Amino acid sequence: MKSNDILIRNVTIVNEGTRFIGCVLISGQLIKAVVEGEMQPASDCEVMDATGLLLLPGIIDCHVHFREPGVIHKADLSTESRAAVAGGVTSFFEMPNTQPQTVTLELLEQKMALAAEKSLANYSFFLGANNSNINEIINADPRTVCGVKVFFGASTGNMLVDKISTLEEIFKRSPIPVAAHCEDEAVVRANTEAMRLKYGDDIPIEMHPLIRNAAACYRSSELAVTLARKYNTRLHITHLSTAAELGLLDNTIPLAQKRITAEVCTHYLWFCDEDYARLGTKLKVNPAIKSAADRTALMQGLLGNKIDIIATDHAPHLAEEKRNTYFKAPSGTPLVQHSLPAMLQMVRQGKIELVTLVEKMCHAPAICYNIENRGFIRPGYFADLVLVNPEHKFTVSKENILYKCGWSVFEATTFDASVEKTFVNGHLAFNNGTINDSVKGLRLTFDRK
Numbered sequence: 001m002k003s004n005d006i007l008i009r010n011v012t013i014v015n016e017g018t019r020f021i022g023c024v025l026i027s028g029q030l031i032k033a034v035v036e037g038e039m040q041p042a043s044d045c046e047v048m049d050a051t052g053l054l055l056l057p058g059i060i061d062c063h064v065h066f067r068e069p070g071v072i073h074k075a076d077l078s079t080e081s082r083a084a085v086a087g088g089v090t091s092f093f094e095m096p097n098t099q100p101q102t103v104t105l106e107l108l109e110q111k112m113a114l115a116a117e118k119s120l121a122n123y124s125f126f127l128g129a130n131n132s133n134i135n136e137i138i139n140a141d142p143r144t145v146c147g148v149k150v151f152f153g154a155s156t157g158n159m160l161v162d163k164i165s166t167l168e169e170i171f172k173r174s175p176i177p178v179a180a181h182c183e184d185e186a187v188v189r190a191n192t193e194a195m196r197l198k199y200g201d202d203i204p205i206e207m208h209p210l211i212r213n214a215a216a217c218y219r220s221s222e223l224a225v226t227l228a229r230k231y232n233t234r235l236h237i238t239h240l241s242t243a244a245e246l247g248l249l250d251n252t253i254p255l256a257q258k259r260i261t262a263e264v265c266t267h268y269l270w271f272c273d274e275d276y277a278r279l280g281t282k283l284k285v286n287p288a289i290k291s292a293a294d295r296t297a298l299m300q301g302l303l304g305n306k307i308d309i310i311a312t313d314h315a316p317h318l319a320e321e322k323r324n325t326y327f328k329a330p331s332g333t334p335l336v337q338h339s340l341p342a343m344l345q346m347v348r349q350g351k352i353e354l355v356t357l358v359e360k361m362c363h364a365p366a367i368c369y370n371i372e373n374r375g376f377i378r379p380g381y382f383a384d385l386v387l388v389n390p391e392h393k394f395t396v397s398k399e400n401i402l403y404k405c406g407w408s409v410f411e412a413t414t415f416d417a418s419v420e421k422t423f424v425n426g427h428l429a430f431n432n433g434t435i436n437d438s439v440k441g442l443r444l445t446f447d448r449k
């Protein structure tokens with residue numbers, strides 16, 4: 001009988017701060033062995049020669065919007081998880097602003113069941129907080145739910161928690177990490193009104209970073225940090241966009257000991273406010289993309305460990321929905337397929353080391369959220385792996401975009417490196433442009449008390 005083992009040999013393994021040429025043996029869903037140099041395959045083992053390729057742990061994207069249920073004209077769990085594996089992403093955490101909003105544990109379990117049927121990548125879902133569902137949050141199982149998402153500002157939908165007493169309760173009592181979207185509503189509203197006086201309803205998109213400005217971010221992040229310190233909450237601040245907020249974060253203790261962590265998204269490291277003139281509402285995201293100086297500071301904050309992880313905030317909308325005036329164009333842009341290629345390009349440009357990319361996109365998300373047995377290339381861990389060809393250029397175009405919405409801010413951009421193969425739990429889900437969705441991803445579990 002065939003063993004189904006796969007030996008990847010002659011590959012450059014990038015893992016836990018080092019890189020070396022060696023072999024990885026996959027057996028079933030798991031990694032069985034990792035060795036430097038050669039390894040003799042068993043006679044019935046499939047051997048894959050990966051000379052010249054890089055082997056990374058699968059990317060864990062802790063912040064995506066896949067729109068299912070309820071908003072599936074934009075995206076769904078099947079289409080976006082296919083795009084994810086094509087981009088080397090093997091696990092994702094999805095956000096609660098679907099229809100209905102994921103504000104009860106029952107609705108959360110319904111999403112988990114949908115994903116079990118449809119998702120090619122491993123998954124977890126955030127519970128959403130509102131002004132009245134504290135009991136749902138308290139009853140969430142820390143071992144099977146990634147966290148609770150709190151919108152400090154109403155980014156989309158009405159899942160805004162605006163009562164300070166409710167925020168205090170959540171920060172005091174949540175048994176699961178609190179992931180916070182931080183933008184101060186009052187500041188945003190005042191900025192919006194000032195712009196409306198000047199421009200009417202047709203505000204130029206270039207004003208977006210002045211409406212959703214650094215002050216709005218800082219004021220809200222500061223409140224979140226203050227509450228987290230008060231209640232010793234496990235707080236994760238999502239999508240940092242400003243230099244100023246770095247002052248709220250600590251890099252003097254190891255990630256595993258931090259109670260307050262933060263993420264940056266690929267687009268805040270790649271683009272700056274000057275790109276609004278070129279890309280228009282396609283780049284309308286919340287928080288807005290700030291100045292080139294903010295972008296530089298965010299990269300420094302990441303390298304200096306004030307920022308812990310890189311995520312995407314993948315948030316697809318149809319092109320015709322985006323082709324609209326300032327207020328009518330929804331916020332969010334699709335990214336999950338292009339985050340790794342874009343970050344690899346930044347490696348090429350000397351902005352970040354490859355081992356640091358792996359730390360921030362693979363290891364750190366696993367540590368940050370205590371994901372069980374993933375995020376590292378280690379024997380006994382799930383075989384979530386990405387083979388990257390560092391010398392295979394590709395240009396992003398309508399022909400190779402897998403998002404249901406069919407467009408990307410990276411269209412016409414050429415990346416120097418490509419994802420060649422992606423394994424999810426030992427299953428070759430993506431192979432040189434071909435997707436095999438015969439085996440679905442698994443629900444993520446968390447090593448928490």
Ligand SMILES: [Zn+2]
Pocket residue numbers: 063064065095313315
């Ligand atoms: Zn988001």
